[in-house]
Each structure stands twice: as structure tokens, then as C-alpha cells.
Amino acid sequence: MKYEECLPHQLDEIIQECPFAIIPWGAHEWHGPHNAVGLDTIKAYHMALDLCAEVGGVVLPPVYCGYQTMKPWRGFRHTLEFRRETVYWLLLQHLEQLYDEGFLLILVVMGHYGNKHVDIIQEAVERFNDCHSRARAVAWQDYLPAGWVEVRGGDHAGRNETSLLMHYRPDLVDISQLPAEGEIVHEIYGVSGDDPREATPEHGRMLAELFVEQAAPKIRDLLAEVLDIRRKSHGQL
Numbered sequence: 072m073k074y075e076e077c078l079p080h081q082l083d084e085i086i087q088e089c090p091f092a093i094i095p096w097g098a099h100e101w102h103g104p105h106n107a108v109g110l111d112t113i114k115a116y117h118m119a120l121d122l123c124a125e126v127g128g129v130v131l132p133p134v135y136c137g138y139q140t141m142k143p144w145r146g147f148r149h150t151l152e153f154r155r156e157t158v159y160w161l162l163l164q165h166l167e168q169l170y171d172e173g174f175l176l177i178l179v180v181m182g183h184y185g186n187k188h189v190d191i192i193q194e195a196v197e198r199f200n201d202c203h204s205r206a207r208a209v210a211w212q213d214y215l216p217a218g219w220v221e222v223r224g225g226d227h228a229g230r231n232e233t234s235l236l237m238h239y240r241p242d243l244v245d246i247s248q249l250p251a252e253g254e255i256v257h258e259i260y261g262v263s264g265d266d267p268r269e270a271t272p273e274h275g276r277m278l279a280e281l282f283v284e285q286a287a288p289k290i291r292d293l294l295a296e297v298l299d300i301r302r303k304s305h306g307q308l
């Protein structure tokens with residue numbers, strides 16, 4: 072379910088049965104000449120929707136707010152760079168507001184994963200967890216669950232990310248924008264990882280399915296923990 076499309080009685084029911092919310096978090100960022108600039112966020116959003124379809128809960132509208140993007144690194148264009156503090160407070164306020172509404176487990180799916188960006192997201196999550204013993208927030212790079220079974224997913228506009236966008240939104244990828252031959256130099260094309268010219272929708276689908284397969288059981292475990300705490304605290308009243 073998409074949060075913004077829920078009626079109040081539907082949200083009441085979700086909070087009662089499965090108080091789980093996912094925030095897909097990405098950026099507007101250069102992803103080579105062959106991918107749409109919203110790649111990070113679009114893939115995280117679709118992965119979040121897939122996971123939600125499997126375990127329940129709601130997906131918030133995707134957040135386009137990236138720190139440490141390709142712009143400060145080497146001036147890549149069509150990229151919107153936000154301040155560290157903006158990312159921190161925007162996330163912390165989302166977490167606090169969702170908790171205030173009754174959500175007890177909140178997952179941030181990070182589609183953008185510059186190290187410093189990941190650090191500030193984790194800092195906001197830690198702060199939230201320090202303040203609330205009844206609830207739990209976690210933030211995962213979208214490639215992390217595949218990594219639990221040794222499948223390497225993360226790159227920047229390389230074979231993996233390009234394949235994921237081909238799987239979810241083939242209309243947003245145009246491989247012909249890359250040179251047909253020769254090396255794809257990182258500094259020039261803003262691409263890292265395996266060669267994006269080897270990307271396929273089938274590879275993207277495998278990564279997408281692996282994400283749900285690996286993430287769903289962990290989410291169910293975490294959900295059982297917070298529901299247990301809620302049950303016990305109700306029993307004390």
C-alpha cells in the first residue's frame with residue numbers, strides 16, 4: 072500500500088495489524104548518459120513496493136534528497152546536492168512522525184549510497200532508536216540483503232543499477248547513449264562497477280527478487296519483536 076493513497080480507516084488497520092513503514096530514500100544524481108537521473112530513488116521505490124507486497128505495511132513516497140553526490144565529487148550535472156543536516160533532519164522527522172502515528176518498525180531503503188550519505192542516514196536512525204525503546208528503525212542499502220548471500224549488488228550506473236532500472240522502468244534506460252566500444256572511464260562517464268553495456272532486465276529481476284527473498288524474513292522477525300513489546304506493554308495497562 073502507498074501511504075499517500077490510504078484512507079484513514081485503512082491506515083488504522085495497517086497500524087493495528089502490521090505497523091511497518093518503508094521510506095525509499097535516494098537522490099537526483101547523474102548516472103551516466105544512459106540512465107535517468109532519478110535511478111537511485113526509482114529503484115529503491117520499486118524494491119520497497121515489492122517488499123511491502125510480500126510482508127505488508129506501507130510505502131512512503133520516495134524521498135529525493137542526496138548528500139555526497141556526483142556533483143561535489145566531480146561536477147556532474149543534473150544532480151541535486153543537499154546539506155548533511157537537511158538529510159539528517161528530514162529523515163529524523165519522518166521517523167518521529169511515523170512513530171507518532173503508531174508505526175513501530177520503519178525501514179529506510181537507501182538507493183543512493185555515498186559513504187557520507189549512508190553515515191548521516193545511520194546517524195538519524197541511531198538517534199531515533201536511542202529515543203524509543205518500543206520501536207525500531209533500520210536503514211539498508213538496497214544491495215545489502217543480496218550481500219547476505221554473497222551476491223554483490225551495489226555499483227554506480229554500472230551493470231547492476233542499470234539492470235535494475237531496465238527491470239523496473241526500461242523506458243528510462245538508453246544504452247545507445249554510451250559508446251559502442253572502448254573503456255567506460257569513470258571520471259568521464261560517471262559510471263563505476265561492471266560494464267553497463269552488459270546490463271539486462273533479467274539480471275535486474277534476479278537482484279530485485281533476491282532483495283525481497285532476503286529482506287522479508289528479517290523484516291518479519293523484527294516486526295514480531297516490536298509487536299511483542301506492544302502486546303506486553305498493553306498487558307501492563
Ligand SMILES: [Zn+2]
Pocket residue numbers: 102110111182183184226227228232
Ligand atoms: Zn546509484
